[in-house]
Amino acid sequence: MNASVVDYNGLLQSNLNRVFGERDAEKRIAAIRDLYAPDAVIYEPDAIATGHDAIAQAVEALLTSLPPNFVFTAIGPAVGHHGLGRLRWRAGPPEGSVAVTGTDVVRIEDGRIQSLHVFLDPAGA
Numbered sequence: 001m002n003a004s005v006v007d008y009n010g011l012l013q014s015n016l017n018r019v020f021g022e023r024d025a026e027k028r029i030a031a032i033r034d035l036y037a038p039d040a041v042i043y044e045p046d047a048i049a050t051g052h053d054a055i056a057q058a059v060e061a062l063l064t065s066l067p068p069n070f071v072f073t074a075i076g077p078a079v080g081h082h083g084l085g086r087l088r089w090r091a092g093p094p095e096g097s098v099a100v101t102g103t104d105v106v107r108i109e110d111g112r113i114q115s116l117h118v119f120l121d122p123a124g125a
Contacts, residue, residue: 006108008080012087015104015113019059020072029056037112044118057064069093075101083108 015078018031019039032052042049049058061112071094078087085106092099101121 008085011080012078012085013074016072016074017088027037032056035113037114040113042116045120
């Protein structure tokens with residue numbers, strides 16, 4: 001794979017906004033199908049989801065558990081090389097204090113996310 005053709009920032013920012021930031025389930029599954037390989041896997045601290053439908057269900061469960069005004073915001077651009085990329089993010093109410101921060105680490109194959117590892121920062125970090 002030619003690492004120079006991967007738009008790490010575009011792909012990871014799209015994932016943050018179009019998947020984890022999208023409350024409309026139909027738009028979200030369309031984004032998942034666009035951004036993720038069919039057999040992609042998301043690894044969260046307490047869960048694993050494999051495939052488009054399971055990823056959509058995991059994100060739906062997450063968003064349902066959060067207040068409706070909760071938003072995810074990138075902390076700077078994503079970076080990556082040789083098929084691996086990372087994006088730091090924060091989340092909370094748009095005008096409120098940050099509730100959680102973390103980092104998404106992805107493995108990309110053929111321009112799509114093959115795996116996503118979600119790392120949550122310890123409270124107060």
